[in-house]
Amino acid sequence: xxxxxxxxxxxxxxxxxxxxxxxxxxxxxxxxxxxxxxxxxxxxxxxxxxxxxxxxxxxxxxxxxxxxxxxxxxxxxxxxxxxxxxxxxxxxxxxxxxxxxxxxxxxxxxxxxxxxxxxxxxxxxxxxxxxxxxxxxxxxxxxxxxxxxxxxxxxxxxxxxxxxxxxxxxxxxxxxxxxxxxxxxxxxxxxxxxxxxxxxxxxxxxxxxxxxxxxxxxxxxxxxxxxxxxxxxxxxxxxxxxxxxxxxxxxxxxxxxxxxxxxxxxxxxxxxxxxxxxxxxxxxx
Amino acid sequence: xxxxxxxxxxxxxxxxxxxxxxxxxxxxxxxxxxxxxxxxxxxxxxxxxxxxxxxxxxxxxxxxxxxxxxxxxxxxxxxxxxxxxxxxxxxxxxxxxxxxxxxxxxxxxxxxxxxxxxxxxxxxxxxxxxxxxxxxxxxxxxxxxxxxxxxxxxxxxxxxxxxxxxxxxxxxxxxxxxxxxxxxxxxxxxxxxxxxxxxxxxxxxxxxxxxxxxxxxxxxxxxxxxxxxxxxxxxxxxxxxxxxxxxxxxxxxxxxxxxxxxxxxxxxxxxxxxxxxxxxxxxxxxxxxxxxxxxxxxxxxxxxxxxxxxxxxxxxxxxxxxxxxxxxxxxxx
Numbered sequence: 001x002x003x004x005x006x007x008x009x010x011x012x013x014x015x016x017x018x019x020x021x022x023x024x025x026x027x028x029x030x031x032x033x034x035x036x037x038x039x040x041x042x043x044x045x046x047x048x049x050x051x052x053x054x055x056x057x058x059x060x061x062x063x064x065x066x067x068x069x070x071x072x073x074x075x076x077x078x079x080x081x082x083x084x085x086x087x088x089x090x091x092x093x094x095x096x097x098x099x100x101x102x103x104x105x106x107x108x109x110x111x112x113x114x115x116x117x118x119x120x121x122x123x124x125x126x127x128x129x130x131x132x133x134x135x136x137x138x139x140x141x142x143x144x145x146x147x148x149x150x151x152x153x154x155x156x157x158x159x160x161x162x163x164x165x166x167x168x169x170x171x172x173x174x175x176x177x178x179x180x181x182x183x184x185x186x187x188x189x190x191x192x193x194x195x196x197x198x199x200x201x202x203x204x205x206x207x208x209x210x211x212x213x214x215x216x217x218x219x220x221x222x223x224x225x226x227x228x229x230x231x232x233x234x235x236x237x238x239x240x241x242x243x244x245x246x247x248x249x250x251x252x253x254x255x256x257x258x259x260x261x262x263x264x265x266x267x268x269x270x271x272x273x274x275x276x277x278x279x280x281x282x283x284x285x
Numbered sequence: 286x287x288x289x290x291x292x293x294x295x296x297x298x299x300x301x302x303x304x305x306x307x308x309x310x311x312x313x314x315x316x317x318x319x320x321x322x323x324x325x326x327x328x329x330x331x332x333x334x335x336x337x338x339x340x341x342x343x344x345x346x347x348x349x350x351x352x353x354x355x356x357x358x359x360x361x362x363x364x365x366x367x368x369x370x371x372x373x374x375x376x377x378x379x380x381x382x383x384x385x386x387x388x389x390x391x392x393x394x395x396x397x398x399x400x401x402x403x404x405x406x407x408x409x410x411x412x413x414x415x416x417x418x419x420x421x422x423x424x425x426x427x428x429x430x431x432x433x434x435x436x437x438x439x440x441x442x443x444x445x446x447x448x449x450x451x452x453x454x455x456x457x458x459x460x461x462x463x464x465x466x467x468x469x470x471x472x473x474x475x476x477x478x479x480x481x482x483x484x485x486x487x488x489x490x491x492x493x494x495x496x497x498x499x500x501x502x503x504x505x506x507x508x509x510x511x512x513x514x515x516x517x518x519x520x521x522x523x524x525x526x527x528x529x530x531x532x533x534x535x536x537x538x539x540x541x542x543x544x545x546x547x548x549x550x551x552x553x554x555x556x557x558x559x560x561x562x563x564x565x566x567x568x569x570x571x572x573x574x575x576x577x578x579x580x581x582x583x584x585x586x587x588x589x590x591x592x593x594x595x596x597x598x599x600x601x602x603x604x605x606x607x608x609x610x611x612x613x614x615x616x617x618x
Contacts, residue, residue, distance in 0.1 A: 108314075108317040108318065108321055109321060111314055111315075111317070111318050112317075112318045112321040112322045112325065114548065114551075115315075115318050115322065115551060115593065115596050115597065115600065116322060116551060116555075116589075116592075116593065116596075117551045117552070117554040117555035117589075117592040117593075117596060118551060118552060118555040119552075119555035119556060119557075119558045119559060119570075120554065120555045120557065120558050120569075120570055120573050120588065120589065120592055121555070121589065122555075123558050123570075123573060123574050123577060124329075124573050124574070124576075124577040124585045124588070124589060125329065125577075126577075127574065127577030127578045128329055128332075128333040128335065128577050128580065128582065128585060129332065129333050130333075131578065200444075204446040207446060207448075208446060208447075208448055208558075208559050211448050211559065211562070212558065212559065212562055212574060214574070214578075224448075227448070227449075227452065228562075231452055231455070231563065234452075234455060234456055234460050241452050241453075241456065245449050245452065245453070248446060248449060249444055249445055249446075249449065252444040252446070253444045256440075256443075256444060
């Protein structure tokens with residue numbers, strides 16, 4: 001599937017950018033020319049040959065802080081999406097098979113998660129639970145999981161009503177076998193689209209949280225944290241936030257390009273995601 | 286003559302019936318949402334393991350003192366009893382007392398919520414106005430350069446996180462140009478213009494996402510409606526393009542955009558946490574973040590429950606409007 005995505009121009013662009021971002025996440029901390037935590041004499045200096053994108057209010061090299069912070073920022077998004085995948089997709093598929101009461105309860109829980117004002121909950125719950133990276137990833141992962149629940153449930157519903165599943169069940173196949181053999185194949189394309197979109201969204205949320213100092217507190221370097229510290233000195237360096245801003249935007253854009261490319265490659269299977277699902281849509285399902 | 290009156294009578298009956306049925310369906314969803322949401326919110330104290338004792342006694346906490354203080358706050362009661370008494374007082378408008386200073390959360394929240402709600406409301410207004418304009422123009426001029434330009438624009442603004450937009454707006458309008466104040470809030474009682482000057486940049490910052498989504502959904506909804514047979518029929522019957530647009534196309538194509546609006550509103554409220562940090566506003570998002578970092582659980586629960594109520598009420602309004610505009614949505618189509 002990667003090959004077919006790479007043949008689309010937009011998919012290729014998305015993949016190339018994401019590879020670059022992954023490279024930053026893997027080797028960024030090692031590439032940092034200075035210690036990201038140690039300040040210098042030149043405070044709030046502009047770009048120079050010594051400090052390519054200047055220094056912050058403590059004289060710390062901004063480039064080093066961005067490079068060192070890339071691991072948390074990028075891997076955070078990936079972790080969020082993976083947690084959301086497990087928390088959302090498993091009950092999503094099971095909701096079709098585990099009977100009425102589980103179905104009703106899981107649907108109402110998903111409705112509730114969608115109706116919660118997302119960022120306020122992410123901030124509040126993370127901070128209450130101890131304000132660490134695991135708490136932040138868990139909270140955000142659970143909050144974005146409804147996407148996976150809906151997508152996998154919709155696909156599983158379609159499959160479960162098909163005749164080949166019916167005949168498999170009639171000839172004595174277990175529910176577990178049907179899920180592994182038939183449902184999984186139908187659920188996979190929409191799930192991978194949702195995974196790409198969620199990584200983009202999760203990346204924004206992680207950046208927003210680190211911007212607020214939630215989950216990862218200063219002085220630990222993150223992309224959001226770099227932005228926050230530069231915002232305070234905007235009147236001295238109006239253009240300083242440009243680099244982390246562009247990094248964040250391009251990364252989100254690349255995730256969206258990838259999601260669109262998967263949608264194009266997998267055809268109709270991904271169509272359901274591009275339509276908005278009304279909160280009340282599943283009321284009688 | 287009598288046939289016409291009968292028809293209007295039946296139509297009127299069908300319309301009210303449709304609305305009440307749509308409302309019933311919406312309530313069937315949102316009553317459980319309200320109870321589950323408040324239950325999760327209340328469960329946060331258990332989940333966090335925080336207690337007013339640690340906050341007030343600090344290091345000097347002995348087990349007896351902790352137990353005494355927890356009994357004073359009613360925390361020795363069974364969980365469901367606590368939940369029920371909390372929920373009943375919440376429904377009476379009493380959000381309880383802060384663990385930190387023992388003041389009323391309702392009164393602390395009231396003034397702050399007005400700031401956040403006026404920003405969210407203005408953002409909604411901006412999102413709807415610009416989103417509808419862009420979506421309509423793109424649909425009317427579909428596949429031309431106008432359509433492509435609008436689609437490109439909505440793609441760009443949809444990948445801009447609200448805190449990035451906020452910083453950019455501060456950098457350009459407040460710092461570089463100095464046209465608007467970069468921080469703070471002025472109540473509307475001190476004049477509409479200064480009030481507006483303080484809230485329109487934060488509102489614009491969180492509205493981008495809504496603009497993009499409303500424009501996209503409206504565009505595809507309208508284009509879909511233009512392909513319907515009844516529109517072709519209307520053209521063949523010689524109806525004017527304006528009448529076709531407003532009566533046939535807009536009414537039937539607006540559904541997805543309205544639905545998106547109902548789902549965007551929680552984001553607009555939630556976005557307050559970030560924009561209030563950027564624009565230095567003492568709204569309910571900042572109150573939530575500060576209280577959470579201090580470990581003041583009842584205050585956080587108060588913010589969350591208020592936001593749940595606002596979202597539920599807003600969605601009831603949107604769904605009612607949806608049923609009124611497109612009666613088909615009452616049937617769950």
